[in-house]
Amino acid sequence: MKVRESMDDLLNELKKDPNIVNWHTVPGRSATSVPFPGAMDARLRKALISRGVDSLYSHQADAFETVMRGKDVVLVTPTASGKTLCYNLPVLQTILTDPACRALYFFPTKALAQDQKNEMEELINEIGAPLKSYTYDGDTSGTIRQTIRRAGQIVMTNPDMLHSSILPHHTKWVSLFENLKFVVIDELHVYRGVFGSHVANVIRRLERICNYYGSHPQFICTSATISNPREHAEALTGRRMTLIDRNGAPSVRKHFLFYNPPVVNKQLNVREDEMLAVKNIAARFLKNDIQTIVFARSKLKVELLVSHLQEINSGREERAKICAYRGGYLPLERRRIERGLRNGEIMGVVSTNALELGVDIGQLRVCIMTGYPGNMASVWQQAGRAGRRSGDAMIIMVASSNPLDQYMAGHPDYFFSRKPEEVRINPDNLMILMDHIKCSAYELPFPKGETFGGLPADDLCQFLADEDVLHYQTGKWYWMNDSFPANEISLRSAVQDSFAIVDVTDQGHTKVIGEMDRFGAMTMLYEDAIYIHQGVQYHVDQLDLEQRKAYIRRVNVNYYTDSDLAVQMDVLEKDEEAPLTGLDADKCYGDVSVRALPTVFKKIRFETLENIGWGHIHLPEMEMHTNAAWITFSEKWTDRFGKDVFQGALVGLSHLLRHAAPLYVMCDQSDLSVVPKIKSPHNEKPSVFIYDKYPGGIGLSKKLYESMPELLEKVREMAESCGCESGCPSCIGFVNEGKAAKQALLHILGDYSSCR
């Protein structure tokens, strides 16, 4: 019989581990409670009391009173702080007073809406009043839909459903829109970047329709910790917001550990692969039946980790105790995993940030992060997954060798005192705006002179009229086309169409096992790629661009594949320009054209990460126009250091910028790209471009243009604090002429720094 170690044993072991570079304990906090507000309906009080709630946390009471005063509200709430009551209480209070009132909730995922509906239903049962709340999503059956439209007082849905089903059919929802009192938007911080910009436009459409039916709903939003919750909520909803961010909820004591894997190659300053470290640490907990969640930053890493971790267990049943959870899985599979985690059948889960959201999986004991998740909001959301009601929670962040991780590992004070990032959206992105003008015109004709989100819509409507999509008559633009615009527009992916992933292993029984956006498909599902799904390897036989299908076949090989992109940059228009004092360089901002072509892929062996082969990728070039911030250097630097060295320095700078940028603006790594050009075609000068990876831009590079001096300062610190001599993954990466390049870069940035 194997001897099990307890959580305490494991903690003590870890305390002795030399690779734990920081041990930070976040003390627990007791609750700040206040009595029920005087105005609260007696039925509501009774219901709460019988559920064992006899007072409110201070922020819940704040929210109740502020909403009841008629304000639009944004709440900042950490995980497990009882945010649901913040919006459910004022909504229920209002509906109890006037049953004709309606509320529309939307959540970023179907799963969240389901969870919330169950919770709402329990509360309603306790109240004993005939209140009706429903979820409305793609799975809702036709007959129930009619009931919901007619009589649903609280409708819980997601922005996609609002976009493609509810708004385009608003005439079927007259009683909802005529009586809409509240719009609840949960997990506001998720609506950022492209997705957020789309959602902001969906809300503009919602407002137009409410206006048509004569309602003016209040907005109640909740968000994880970000630095600009009010600004973001206002950008998203177009309303003035009242911020509530005083948290009165208690929390347990949390141990926050940094684990920095040992250096395995002194010359190159290469550390042990963080995946290996994560695997070993997670295995220690899992072997002792301690429920553990592991976060990884990419789908690929999730799959790799799962297949490694499943090796701990040999039996088939045992292997099923450890599973992966990420986008691209079908809903049923996800539900099964969520249930398994709650009831303890599943011991370990490896997830992308998909499980950051409030999906109900109960609370686990241990949370392991594979590298810094990219933003502080994610750090705290992920950390919030650990911590049962009793007993300390354990959070371990395993640093990878990327510069930001190493910087964080070396500067824990900076980490723990860090302000959360800003969230940016750009609802006025022309591509996105145009999509939603179409949808909105489909829903209601645009009278001449009408504005959309504050922008005059006439020019846009005229453009669409010229395209034969709208028709102008008697002062209005009418939809006049036989397509259904919302079907062609997806809120979620950068490129509008998604690819089905078809498993053809068994020719008789091919099945769709997931889907992926176009960009993802072209970088992960090119022919001969090895695609990993639920820990199983597949070979991509064919990528059909026309039919948008990838045909894959189960294989068992000891390598994975990684693709390279060739990128061309052209400046279309420079909107802003300013010198970077002391650097002999200018920062610029404007419109650029990016042409990207997947060229080759490498085959990389699992254990050793060595390159064991390569192949061509035969796919067409993708072109897009977008916004970029760029630094243009004086040619004197090229002359001074020589072309090769300076090129190395630029590549190194790009490497660092890519990693440091998310410190200033909240985005996924895939939202931004950094491209160095020793001779940029637009002015023949050395330049480094940072661009938004979405047509028309989503506001990220604008923010980075504004913060460029701070960003460069951070880059310098990162390069300087790295101990290596000639470049390593933790600073400038491996570049030609590494030693000279690093010195050159430090020199350039150092000069700059001393001048500021």
Place this chain on the structure above:
Amino acid sequence: MSLKQKLQLYKQQLHQAQKIERQEYDEEVTENEIAEGLEIRQAARDLHAEIFPFHDEYVLVHTERIGLRTLIGHYTPEELFTVVEDWQRGSSSHPLSAYGLKAEELLFFDTETTGLAAGAGEMIFLIGLARVTGEGVELKQYFLPGPGHEAAFYHAFLNDSRSLKNLVTFNGKAFDWPRVKTRYQFVRNQVPRLPAFGHFDLLHASRRLWKERLDSVKLQTVEKEILSTGRTEDVPGKMAPFLYFQFLKHPQASHVAGIIEHNREDVLSLIALYIHLSKKVLGRIDCDPAEQYEIARWYQQIGDKERAFHLFQALADLKDNYGYLSKARLAEIYKREGHYTHALTLMQSAISGKAEPDDSLYIEAAKIMEHQFKKYEEAIEYTQHAIDYLQEKTGDKDERAGQKTRAYLKRLNRLDQKLLKEMER
């Protein structure tokens, strides 16, 4: 960058994103509303339509009277009177029944729309409406001259039609009527209330009778294959949106004349089809076994056992599949009434009369043996036949068959138990 500049810059990309095929034009689109007014007036003349103004909007209405003896396929509108009269003596609850109605109360109704989706962005631009009176078929077609004239359009239509309780449509329940309701929401403050709606959906009826023999049960197919009317120069209905968009850009009658004619023929076909279907259901013209069986089933489903019984009985002597099926249905009716011996005899006759009786009949027989006559051995035998049939027919792959097999095995076990108990006694 200004919005205008941006539009210019992104034009190509936006254009690609629209992904909507365009038609090229040489002429300039005229914005001049006076000229447009003149053009519309000319179009109205060419379409033999009157212009009815309503506030600052207007609608084009084409009115026509068609003689009662005009042939539509094999029928004349006059026969509607006979059919409606026959219904007075027929079933009052049948979905096609005109019991209690006069022929002129039936409103034959069809629309053309700007798209097939059913959201807030599609419009109805043409409504065709016909009723048969002593003087002839009174046909009215309401044509929407542009999207800004919907109040005039619905005002005219709703004023003329008043009651919409007896609409006769082809797929009106799922297609036309929801769209009328949607559009009504946009003009509800300016036009008469939308009256209660009831109707005869001939798609439903046609599907019942002819879904086996027609590839697709569309009005045009039914016309061609069943009514033998056929059209000479028809504009396909799916061209309607495109032609209408053309008209909006260049209001000339030639763009929409074809689609208006299409709608006219649709409405007239509805009259012939209603007559034809009623005659079949009422037994006034010959039915083949397939039709008669479906008509009998229809009666059975609406609870008219007597009519169903007679029709099934007439089919029961046939040696083909319809004979077999009818026996099974008759047995079902007997069983419901408590005539178990009759039911069983019919089942046995059906089973022995057919090469391959299916599992459901065996199981029905097994049920009667088990529950009514307590003959477990026979019940076991029938159940075993049902299982064998499934095994042979479907193999293991079919999931539904698998479910059934499991249920049958359960039944078999239970019967074994019962039999055992009985033998112990």
